Amino acid sequence: MLKFDEQIGIVTGGASGIGLAVAQGYARGGGHAVIADTNRDAGDAAVKELGREGHSAEFVDCNMTDSASIEQMIQSVHERHGRIDFLHNNAYAAWKGTDAGALVDEVSDEQWQHVLEIGLTSTFRATRAVLPLMVAKGGGSIVNTASVAAFRAEPRIACYSTIKAGIVQFTRTVAVEYAASQIRCNSVCPGVIRTPLIEGAPLGEDFLASIPMGRLGEAEEVANVVLFLASGLASYLTGETIVIDGGRTL
Numbered sequence: 719m720l721k722f723d724e725q726i727g728i729v730t731g732g733a734s735g736i737g738l739a740v741a742q743g744y745a746r747g748g749g750h751a752v753i754a755d756t757n758r759d760a761g762d763a764a765v766k767e768l769g770r771e772g773h774s775a776e777f778v779d780c781n782m783t784d785s786a787s788i789e790q791m792i793q794s795v796h797e798r799h800g801r802i803d804f805l806h807n808n809a810y811a812a813w814k815g816t817d818a819g820a821l822v823d824e825v826s827d828e829q830w831q832h833v834l835e836i837g838l839t840s841t842f843r844a845t846r847a848v849l850p851l852m853v854a855k856g857g858g859s860i861v862n863t864a865s866v867a868a869f870r871a872e873p874r875i876a877c878y879s880t881i882k883a884g885i886v887q888f889t890r891t892v893a894v895e896y897a898a899s900q901i902r903c904n905s906v907c908p909g910v911i912r913t914p915l916i917e918g919a920p921l922g923e924d925f926l927a928s929i930p931m932g933r934l935g936e937a938e939e940v941a942n943v944v945l946f947l948a949s950g951l952a953s954y955l956t957g958e959t960i961v962i963d964g965g966r967t968l
C-alpha cells in the first residue's frame with residue numbers, strides 16, 4: 719500500500735465515486751484526507767467510516783463553483799494542519815443532471831458557464847490557492863481528473879470535452895511553471911467508471927464490446943493511479959496525462 723504518513727491531502731468531490739476512493743486510499747495509507755464537497759451527508763458518512771477503521775479524515779463544505787468558498791477551504795485547511803501535500807481537483811456535476819443531449823447549437827450560455835465553472839475554473843482556482851503554500855513548504859503533488867473525452871470527439875458533450883481538454887493543458891503548464899519548486903502536476907483520464915455520475919447512462923452490450931477489457935472501470939482503479947501520482951513513487955513524473963480506460967481509446 720502507498721504511504722502518506724503525516725501528510726495532508728485535499729480531494730475535491732471526495733464524497734462520492736472516484737474522489738471518495740482517493741480520499742479512502744489516502745487515509746488508509748496514513749495520510750489525513752480532507753473531503754471538500756457540497757454533499758455533507760455523504761462526506762460525513764465517509765469520515766465516520768474511516769474513523770471507525772482508525773484512519774484520519776475530515777469533511778469541509780466547499781462549493782467548487784464559488785471562488786471565495788475554494789479560497790477559504792484551502793486557507794482553513796492550511797491554518798489547521800500547517801501544510802498541504804496533495805490536492806486532487808476532481809469535483810464535477812453535470813448540468814441539470816446530464817451532460818448528454820446538446821449539440822453545439824443547442825448549448826445555452828448557462829450550461830456552458832456551469833460546466834466551465836465546476837469543471838475547469840474550479841481546478842484553476844484551487845490550484846492557484848494551493849501553489850504558494852506548496853512552494854513555501856518545498857513541494858507537493860497536484861492531480862487533476864480529466865477524461866478520455868479530452869481526446870475523443872463524441873457528439874453532444876462539447877462543453878465537457880472542452881473543459882477536460884483544458885484541464886490536460888492546464889496541468890502541463892502548472893507542471894512546467896512549478897517543477898523547480900518541487901511541485902508535480904499530473905492528470906488522469908478515466909474512461910467510463912462505475913460511479914453515480916454515469917447512473918442511467920445507456921451503456922449496453924455494444925458499448926461494453928467497444929472496450930477491449932470488456933467491462934467498465936471501478937473508482938478504485940482510477941484512485942490507485944491518482945494515489946501513485948500523489949506519492950513519492952512518482953517523484954520524477956510531472957505534466958503527464960494517464961489514460962485509465964480498459965484500452966478503449968487505443
Ligand SMILES: NC(=O)c1ccc[n+]([C@@H]2O[C@H](COP(=O)([O-])OP(=O)(O)OC[C@H]3O[C@@H](n4cnc5c(N)ncnc54)[C@H](O)[C@@H]3O)[C@@H](O)[C@H]2O)c1
Nearest residue numbers: 731734735736755756781782809810811865910911913915
Ligand atoms: N465516472 C466516469 O465515468 C468518469 C469518466 C471520466 C471522468 N470522470 C471525472 O471524474 C470526476 C469524478 O466523477 P465521479 O464519476 O466520481 O462522479 P460522482 O458524481 O460520483 O462524484 C462527484 C462529486 O463531486 C461533488 N460535487 C458536485 N458539485 C460540486 C460542487 N459545486 N462543489 C464541490 N463538490 C461538488 C459531488 O457532490 C460528488 O461527491 C469528475 O471530474 C468526472 O468528470 C468520471
